[in-house]
Amino acid sequence: MSTDAARDKFRTHLSAHGLRVTNQRMAIFDAAFGQTEHFTAEDLLAYARAIDDSVSRATVYRTLPHLTGSGVLREVDIGKNLKYYLPNRDSSAQVAQVICVDCDKIFEISAPFMSWYGNTVSTKLGLTPVTQRLQVSASCDSLKATGVCKHRASA
Amino acid sequence: MSTDAARDKFRTHLSAHGLRVTNQRMAIFDAAFGQTEHFTAEDLLAYARAIDDSVSRATVYRTLPHLTGSGVLREVDIGKNLKYYLPNRDSSAQVAQVICVDCDKIFEISAPFMSWYGNTVSTKLGLTPVTQRLQVSASCDSLKATGVCKHRASA
DNA sequence: CTGCCTGCAAACTCTTTGCACGAAT
DNA sequence: ATTCGTGCAAAGAGTTTGCAGGCAG
Numbered sequence: 405m406s407t408d409a410a411r412d413k414f415r416t417h418l419s420a421h422g423l424r425v426t427n428q429r430m431a432i433f434d435a436a437f438g439q440t441e442h443f444t445a446e447d448l449l450a451y452a453r454a455i456d457d458s459v460s461r462a463t464v465y466r467t468l469p470h471l472t473g474s475g476v477l478r479e480v481d482i483g484k485n486l487k488y489y490l491p492n493r494d495s496s497a498q499v500a501q502v503i504c505v506d507c508d509k510i511f512e513i514s515a516p517f518m519s520w521y522g523n524t525v526s527t528k529l530g531l532t533p534v535t536q537r538l539q540v541s542a543s544c545d546s547l548k549a550t551g552v553c554k555h556r557a558s559a
Numbered sequence: 560m561s562t563d564a565a566r567d568k569f570r571t572h573l574s575a576h577g578l579r580v581t582n583q584r585m586a587i588f589d590a591a592f593g594q595t596e597h598f599t600a601e602d603l604l605a606y607a608r609a610i611d612d613s614v615s616r617a618t619v620y621r622t623l624p625h626l627t628g629s630g631v632l633r634e635v636d637i638g639k640n641l642k643y644y645l646p647n648r649d650s651s652a653q654v655a656q657v658i659c660v661d662c663d664k665i666f667e668i669s670a671p672f673m674s675w676y677g678n679t680v681s682t683k684l685g686l687t688p689v690t691q692r693l694q695v696s697a698s699c700d701s702l703k704a705t706g707v708c709k710h711r712a713s714a
Numbered sequence: 715c716t717g718c719c720t721g722c723a724a725a726c727t728c729t730t731t732g733c734a735c736g737a738a739t
Numbered sequence: 740a741t742t743c744g745t746g747c748a749a750a751g752a753g754t755t756t757g758c759a760g761g762c763a764g
Contacts, residue, residue, distance in 0.1 A: 460721045521693065522695060617748095620730070
């Protein structure tokens with residue numbers, strides 16, 4: 405999904421829900437969708453302020469649900485009392501996360517058959533799958549061997 | 560794993576790490592291992608106080624890492640800024656969680672081939688798997704059909 | 715003009731920590 | 740006796756919310 409298409413998608417989502425298209429919300433969108441790595445709410449505040457310095461922490465937190473709700477951002481919870489976000493450029497793909505326990509870097513890998521579980525669930529428990537998460541925490545081989553974690557790049 | 564075996568395992572873990580076997584720690588162990596459903600740290604405080612009312616919140620939080628570290632308890636993070644715990648009666652099984660988004664009940668289902676991902680990770684990224692999580696959020700069919708979520712039981 | 719949106723700061727939830735007392739070895 | 744463990748309360752991190760003024764529609 406291109407940035408322009410995503411921006412339209414977000415704008416449409418806002419309008420459709422009777423929400424206004426404000427400068428702050430669009431600055432937050434631009435800041436978020438411009439990222440290539442996972443980021444936190446606090447990171448996003450800094451990015452958005454670089455575009456529009458009137459953006460406040462509260463507005464970032466109030467806008468994030470609209471960004472995820474419109475499918476423009478994906479929320480990634482890796483069990484650290486801290487949520488991460490990522491532009492949802494390819495919304496159809498089933499992905500899993502691999503988290504390096506040494507450098508905290510998050511990798512995304514494809515997880516093609518994850519939906520098999522959804523089907524199992526629906527038949528066995530009388531539930532309809534909504535979302536699925538598959539995550540692997542792993543330690544860095546190169547760190548153990550050479551003392552340097554070669555995955556460490558962004559953070 | 561029987562309760563007695565688990566209690567020994569916990570005691571051994573404490574001793575092996577130069578930690579003392581105190582009344583409070585054992586009360587917390589008994590309270591935790593006696594549960595059949597998922598519980599939070601706050602729940603555990605209440606359960607433990609029913610056994611030994613001198614147990615404090617701080618001690619519960621300080622003891623939980625030892626309970627999970629010894630393999631007696633499993634920590635389950637379902638992305639709610641709140642950690643859940645469960646007695647680890649069958650530590651060898653790979654399990655996934657199914658969380659009902661309507662009643663918040665957590666089901667555990669077996670996930671036999673989850674380790675396949677671990678192998679994929681190690682070869683592709685130069686990482687060694689430490690832990691894996693697979694979770695499915697799902698909505699309740701009976702709630703939608705009859706207005707009552709028949710899964711709602713404990714919490 | 716109207717009412718949603720905003721920034722600010724305080725409140726909130728869950729968890730961690732400093733301190734002096736108390737108990738296990 | 741030592742040393743670690745404990746309860747208490749305050750601090751901490753991340754997030755949410757009440758309020759008075761501001762801007763989109």
